[in-house]
Amino acid sequence: MATEELSKPSFLPPYPQMIMEAIAAVKEADGANKSTISQYIEAKYGVLGAPNAELLNHHLTAMKDGNEILFVKNNYLLPTSDGPVKRGRGRPPKVKEGPPPAGANVGPPRPRGRPKKDPNAPPAPKKAKTAAATGPPSGRPRGRPRKVQPLQNGVEA
Template identity: 55%
Template sequence: MTANHNASRVMIMAAIEDLNEKGGSSKAAISKQMESAYPDLPAAHATLLAHHLGKMKQSGQLAMVKNNYIRPDPDAPPKRGRGRPPKPKTPLPPGAVVSPPRPRGRPPKPRDPFAPPAPPKKKSSGGSGRPRGRPPKKAKTAPPAAATSAPAAAAAAPTGAPRGRGRPPKVKPAVAPVAG
């Protein structure tokens, strides 16, 4: 830690002691106390104060109770972290060899050393003689449709082109010109 960090922490502790509030001192109250005691603070005083208060809280120099910073009670037991504490490890006797941890996953089946080597496996599909999966689509081959006068018949006649997705568009009937 540099001298500036130590000086900031000393100023924060002095401000908390000067305020001497029973429930602790808020960040705003600490800031006002420091500004009145030290008029030549830098422009980034609020940011630096927040940084140092957070660091002091993490290191255990300050405790936080209801958004107020207080000096921790020296007789209080240390605060435990989240989660279940680890099991205590028993020390190994001297000269004991530590085995490597077991690998992950299921262990392989034991092999018979006197058995003949297995023949190489061929790709089988389960005995039915068919390949696995869905068979590929066959290409549609239809004879060319003769031209008809009915538009509905033309729309229903299969064409060689694949259909698009969704509902087909409406086909408007051809209107014959009226001779007059």
């Protein structure tokens, strides 16, 4: 126990700095997962106590949301300057357009629904009916044929 107290530095750097240092030290192509980062920090700075896991989760999430580190397949990576920033799965969020600048020429909003017909416009010509629209020329009525009643005593009802 006394050796742990002596090896533990009195000054700890901020968590984001320790996380960046741990990811850089792992030097794997896929990056470092949460447990690897935690093991590196505890090995270098000693046992940090029970709240270490909660603080590590909080700072990893904050750094991921702030695009300081990348999160790909449960591993954390440092962003590279030569390539584009990788994003997570799914559709990217829509870009929100702010309100127009003050003094901009903005017309009245479009009314809802279908536009009204112009009363001065000439009437539209009638469409000619096609053979399919008028029905079959055989003289049979349209639609489903009537249901035939079953035979009762040999006579059709």
